[in-house]
Amino acid sequence: xxxxxxxxxxxxxxxxxxxxxxxxxxxxxxxxxxxxxxxxxxxxxxxxxxxxxxxxxxxxxxxxxxxxxxxxxxxxxxxxxxxxxxxxxxxxxxxxxxxxxxxxxxxxxxxxxxxxxxxxxxxxxxxxxxxxxxxxxxxxxxxxxxxxxxxxxxxxxxxxxxxxxxxxxxxxxxxxxxxxxxxxxxxxxxxxxxxxxxxxxxxxxxxxxxxxxxxxxxxxxxxxxxxxxxxxxxxxxxxxxxxxxxxxxxxxxxxxxxxxxxxxxxxxxxxxxxxxxxxxxxxxxxxxxxxxxxxxxxxxxxxxxxxxxxxxxxxxxxxxxxxxxxxxxxxxxxxxxxxxxxxxxxxxxxxxxxxxxxxxxxxxxxxxxxxxxxxxxxxxxxxxxxxxxxxxxxxxxxxxxxxxxxxxxxxxxxxxxxxxxxxxxxxxxxxx
Amino acid sequence: xxxxxxxxxxxxxxxxxxxxxxxxxxxxxxxxxxxxxxxxxxxxxxxxxxxxxxxxxxxxxxxxxxxxxxxxxxxxxxxxxxxxxxxxxxxxxxxxxxxxxxxxxxxxxxxxxxxxxxxxxxxxxxxxxxxxxxxxxxxxxxxxxxxxxxxxxxxxxxxxxxxxxxxxxxxxxxxxxxxxxxxxxxxxxxxxxxxxxxxxxxxxxxxxxxxxxxxxxxxxxxxxxxxxxxxxxxxxxxxxxxxxxxxxxxxxxxxxxxxxxxxxxxxxxxxxxxxxxxxxxxxxxxxxxxxxxxxxxxxxxxxxxxxxxxxxxxxxxxxxxxxxxxxxxxxxxxxxxxxxxxxxxxxxxxxxxxxxxxxxxxxxxxxxxxxxxxxxxxxxxxxxxxxxxxxxxxxxxxxxxxxxxxxxxxxxxxxxxxxxxxxxxxxxxxxx
Numbered sequence: 001x002x003x004x005x006x007x008x009x010x011x012x013x014x015x016x017x018x019x020x021x022x023x024x025x026x027x028x029x030x031x032x033x034x035x036x037x038x039x040x041x042x043x044x045x046x047x048x049x050x051x052x053x054x055x056x057x058x059x060x061x062x063x064x065x066x067x068x069x070x071x072x073x074x075x076x077x078x079x080x081x082x083x084x085x086x087x088x089x090x091x092x093x094x095x096x097x098x099x100x101x102x103x104x105x106x107x108x109x110x111x112x113x114x115x116x117x118x119x120x121x122x123x124x125x126x127x128x129x130x131x132x133x134x135x136x137x138x139x140x141x142x143x144x145x146x147x148x149x150x151x152x153x154x155x156x157x158x159x160x161x162x163x164x165x166x167x168x169x170x171x172x173x174x175x176x177x178x179x180x181x182x183x184x185x186x187x188x189x190x191x192x193x194x195x196x197x198x199x200x201x202x203x204x205x206x207x208x209x210x211x212x213x214x215x216x217x218x219x220x221x222x223x224x225x226x227x228x229x230x231x232x233x234x235x236x237x238x239x240x241x242x243x244x245x246x247x248x249x250x251x252x253x254x255x256x257x258x259x260x261x262x263x264x265x266x267x268x269x270x271x272x273x274x275x276x277x278x279x280x281x282x283x284x285x286x287x288x289x290x291x292x293x294x295x296x297x298x299x300x301x302x303x304x305x306x307x308x309x310x311x312x313x314x315x316x317x318x319x320x321x322x323x324x325x326x327x328x329x330x331x332x333x334x335x336x337x338x339x340x341x342x343x344x345x346x347x348x349x350x351x352x353x354x355x356x357x358x359x360x361x362x363x364x365x366x367x368x369x370x371x372x373x374x375x376x377x378x379x380x381x382x383x384x385x386x387x388x389x390x391x392x393x394x395x396x397x398x399x400x401x402x403x404x405x406x407x408x409x410x411x412x413x414x415x416x417x418x419x420x421x422x423x424x425x426x427x428x429x430x431x432x
Numbered sequence: 433x434x435x436x437x438x439x440x441x442x443x444x445x446x447x448x449x450x451x452x453x454x455x456x457x458x459x460x461x462x463x464x465x466x467x468x469x470x471x472x473x474x475x476x477x478x479x480x481x482x483x484x485x486x487x488x489x490x491x492x493x494x495x496x497x498x499x500x501x502x503x504x505x506x507x508x509x510x511x512x513x514x515x516x517x518x519x520x521x522x523x524x525x526x527x528x529x530x531x532x533x534x535x536x537x538x539x540x541x542x543x544x545x546x547x548x549x550x551x552x553x554x555x556x557x558x559x560x561x562x563x564x565x566x567x568x569x570x571x572x573x574x575x576x577x578x579x580x581x582x583x584x585x586x587x588x589x590x591x592x593x594x595x596x597x598x599x600x601x602x603x604x605x606x607x608x609x610x611x612x613x614x615x616x617x618x619x620x621x622x623x624x625x626x627x628x629x630x631x632x633x634x635x636x637x638x639x640x641x642x643x644x645x646x647x648x649x650x651x652x653x654x655x656x657x658x659x660x661x662x663x664x665x666x667x668x669x670x671x672x673x674x675x676x677x678x679x680x681x682x683x684x685x686x687x688x689x690x691x692x693x694x695x696x697x698x699x700x701x702x703x704x705x706x707x708x709x710x711x712x713x714x715x716x717x718x719x720x721x722x723x724x725x726x727x728x729x730x731x732x733x734x735x736x737x738x739x740x741x742x743x744x745x746x747x748x749x750x751x752x753x754x755x756x757x758x759x760x761x762x763x764x765x766x767x768x769x770x771x772x773x774x775x776x777x778x779x780x781x782x783x784x785x786x787x788x789x790x791x792x793x794x795x796x797x798x799x800x801x802x803x804x805x806x807x808x809x810x811x812x813x814x815x816x817x818x819x820x821x822x823x824x825x826x827x828x829x830x831x832x833x834x835x836x837x838x839x840x841x842x843x844x845x846x847x848x849x850x851x852x853x854x855x856x857x858x859x860x861x862x863x864x
Contacts, residue, residue, distance in 0.1 A: 039549045040761045041825045051836045068788065073478070074640055075812035077845075080841060081845055083560045083838075083840060084837075084838045084841035084842050084845075085842070087541075087835075087838045088838060088842060089696075090540075091540040091541060091544070091835075094538060094540045095538055095540055095546045098535070098538050099548075101533060103530070104530045106526060106527055106530050106796070108522075108523040108526045108527055108795060108796035109523060112523070112790075112795050112796065114527045114795055114796045114797050116531075117771070117774070119774075119775050119776070121809050122775065122776070122808065122810065124619075127725070131847055133847055134846070136842075136844060136845070136846070137842060137846065151573065169845055169846075181517050189488040205808040205809040206809040215647070220656055223472070223653075223656075224652055224656055227804060227805045227806055227808070228809070229806070229809040229810060239854065248861075249852070250857055251857060251858060253859075254850065254853050254854040254857045255771060255854050255855075257850040258848070258850040258851045258854045260850070261848060261849070261850040262848075283788070288850075288853065292849055292850055292853075293755060293847075293849050294847075294848075294849065294850070298850060317771045335826070339549070339824065341555065342549070342551075342822060342824075343551050344551070344554070344820075345822050346822070347822070347823040347825070348822060348823065348824045348825070349825060349826075350824060350825065350826040351826055351827070352858075353827045353829060353831070353832045353858055353862075354825055354826055354827045354832075355802075355854035355855055355858065356854065357843055357848075357851040357854045357855055358544075358825065358827060358832075358835055358838055358839050358850070358855065359823075359825055360839075360843075360851060361838070361843065361851075362835055362838045362842065363540060363544050363546055363690075363825045363827070363835065364538070364540035364544065364825070365546050365823040365824075365825050366823065373659045375661055375820065375822075376553065376554065376640040376659070376820075377553050377637040377660070377661040377820065378638040378661060378820065379820045379821040379822070379823075380823060382548075383542055383820065384816070384821070388776075388808075388809065388810065388811045389811040389812075389814065389816070390774060390777050390778070390779070390780060390807075391778075391780065391791075391797040391798065391812060392771065392774075392779075392780045392782060392797075392809070393779070393780070393781060393782065393786055393790065393791055393795045393796070393797050394767070394779040394781075394782040394783055394786055395783070395785045395786045395790060395795070396785070397784070397785060400785045400786075400790075401521075403519075403790055405516075405795055406515075406519045406520060406793070407789055407790050407792075407794050408792045409512060409513060409569075409651070410516050410517070410569060410793040410794065411789055411792075411793065413509075413513055413516075413565060413568070414565055414568070414569065414601075415565055415567070415725075415726075416565070416690070416694075416726075416789075417691060417693070417724055417725050417726065418686065418689040418690040418693040418720075418724055418726070418730065419690045419693070419789040419792060419793075420789070421686045421689070421690070421720065421724075422683070422686040422687050422689075422787035422788065422789045423789055423790065425682055425683060425686045426683060426686075426784075426785055426787065430785075
């Protein structure tokens with residue numbers, strides 16, 4: 001079922017084409033999103049109510065759920081489900097807590113002291129999708145690092161379900177995160193509300209979270225025209241599996257399908273040193289696909305995917321680095337040797353017993369990751385995404401004496417006399 | 433000369449207006465920039481040559497200077513100037529070297545091991561402006577962290593000077609950075625060349641550097657339509673000075689003017705607890721302004737600036753955090769107490785003897801900083817800007833047994849059966 005290529009037969013152009021993602025610029029929806037943004041900017045809460053009626057078929061009075069409502073909803077899920085969410089929360093918390101580090105102070109010259117201080121981004125907005133799939137895991141993946149960073153205000157938006165509420169899983173995650181409100185707005189309107197603020201929804205400094213093409217387009221527009229920043233550009237989800245002779249075809253097929261069920265535009269790539277393994281994976285795909293509730297979606301994604309057969313695992317890794325996958329699974333006994341060679345990827349799953357889905361939910365790593373090749377220059381979401389690092393410097397008299405003439409010379413050669421003056425006027429006082 | 437406001441008399445709207453930057457969307461230049469980008473994407477080097485003729489009035493054969501040419505140019509500057517650039521290089525290197533940190537490995541559950549690994553962004557592009565002012569300091573500020581990060585390819589673009597070369601200061605910095613080529617292209621065309629690649633200029637993964645409005649617009653367009661990322665959005669430079677009774681009016685005036693000489697759109701804000709100090713600063717501004725070669729520019733920037741008088745320094749700091757200045761100077765004997773309260777700023781200069789210009793050139797901190805209020809969510813450029821952090825995870829048999837059911841439950845409640853299967857199929861083998 002997977003189109004299969006022999007690596008040695010691929011030209012440089014072929015490889016460029018295979019590593020290029022299906023990037024639909026979505027210009028078709030631009031006008032709609034522009035209108036929604038303008039509507040929310042101008043009419044605030046009224047616009048959000050109208051848009052909830054139009055897109056979510058729900059008439060809202062209050063635009064948010066309060067603590068008591070969240071508490072009640074959270075109580076509707078089973079203890080087993082609560083426990084699973086708690087374990088995920090704990091693991092994500094443990095891993096992300098390692099990311100907040102103390103910065104070192106350094107004297108670059110005697111009396112010239114420099115350091116950085118970490119400060120939380122004060123107000124952050126988390127968008128939690130709630131259309132075809134409701135994703136409480138995403139709330140944990142964004143909420144936990146925001147809490148560890150110490151953000152003062154965490155605004156959460158999610159589209160209202162048919163009953164005008166959110167589901168119990170989302171509510172339970174809010175409880176775990178000690179977030180006492182959730183705003184009932186979805187799509188481009190939620191992004192606009194957090195970017196401009198409305199009577200109900202506070203304006204934030206940075207917006208996080210995945211979403212459909214309307215959400216993605218709105219985030220991109222907001223980024224280019226306001227001072228609100230976004231976590232990262234988003235595209236369809238993807239996995240690349242590197243597998244050698246030691247790999248299990250059934251496991252690989254299961255991992256490819258876990259990716260494929262996300263959406264018809266997902267991509268699942270297999271790069272293997274064994275052509276017989278690729279064949280076995282194709283057979284396993286056929287078998288496993290038949291049993292999936294989301295088989296139609298997964299089938300389309302698999303048609304959009306491919307396998308590459310390479311002569312050795314180093315070549316497989318080189319291709320993976322060119323592709324820069326969101327998720328990379330290395331199913332090889334030899335995974336330890338390969339870690340160092342991973343240059344471009346979002347999150348990496350090592351060995352035969354580490355399926356991507358453990359990272360999607362509960363191993364502790366973040367699942368908000370760069371897609372579409374952005375792993376070449378972006379990291380996934382982490383505590384880093386919720387803080388700024390501010391540089392500080394302080395000069396003693398000795399420090400200014402040490403560095404003064406250097407700054408004067410450099411300011412002068414750049415033709416910036418006032419920059420020089422700011423040093424000279426102080427130096428003169430020291431000398432007198 | 434500075435318009436002065438009494439803080440207590442300002443309404444919330446006034447404060448919003450005062451903290452809002454003069455953000456010109458520059459839609460007027462959008463068409464020009466679009467055309468330049470399209471031209472470079474389609475015609476590569478030919479387009480760069482045509483645009484150099486049009487905008488830099490120079491006919492270029494080779495589009496870059498090689499190592500020998502750089503060497504020759506670097507030898508044309510004085511030993512004193514070389515030494516000043518070396519000291520700046522060393523201090524910037526010392527400070528930025530502290531930013532590369534080892535990440536911790538953690539077992540979130542027995543047998544579930546997670547960690548991050550830092551990898552350089554492979555190919556980075558540095559834009560060094562060369563119009564009204566040539567800025568070798570910017571080359572150091574971008575080149576040093578790129579080298580420390582370990583980027584494999586560092587592409588530097590700067591517009592050709594009248595002689596078809598770059599000046600000796602830039603050349604000497606290239607030497608210090610061991611960069612053996614510089615591409616002679618400026619403006620939007622340089623950004624497009626690094627984003628799409630031409631016959632001469634390599635395509636990069638991330639583009640850094642300040643520039644005029646054409647450069648800024650090109651970076652913004654590139655970010656929204658390619659997989660190439662950028663350092664941060666850019667606006668006019670700015671400083672905010674917090675000063676109490678202990679401050680020296682002459683020093684403050686010199687610092688405000690150092691900012692003002694950057695451009696007529698620069699902003700220099702003074703927030704002080706002393707109205708007599710504000711008055712003294714105004715007098716000092718008049719005196720110092722007269723002697724500046726760039727007085728006309730500075731004068732305009734000062735007209736675009738203001739002072740605020742507050743009753744106490746805590747209120748001054750609160751206003752500064754709302755403004756989120758690129759540069760914050762705290763001229764107070766009491767600076768130590770105020771460090772913790774700084775929430776939003778790019779780089780901070782503490783005490784009476786730490787003018788901004790030391791950080792612009794040589795203290796060691798970076799001068800590529802968030803403007804226009806972006807300091808609320810962005811950090812300045814650092815080694816972090818040149819690396820990605822990739823998450824890794826590896827499960828032992830015990831690890832999968834520990835976490836398996838949690839993942840199964842969570843996948844099921846999100847309706848993602850194939851995610852569950854990827855775990856179940858492995859667990860089944862462990863049990864048998």
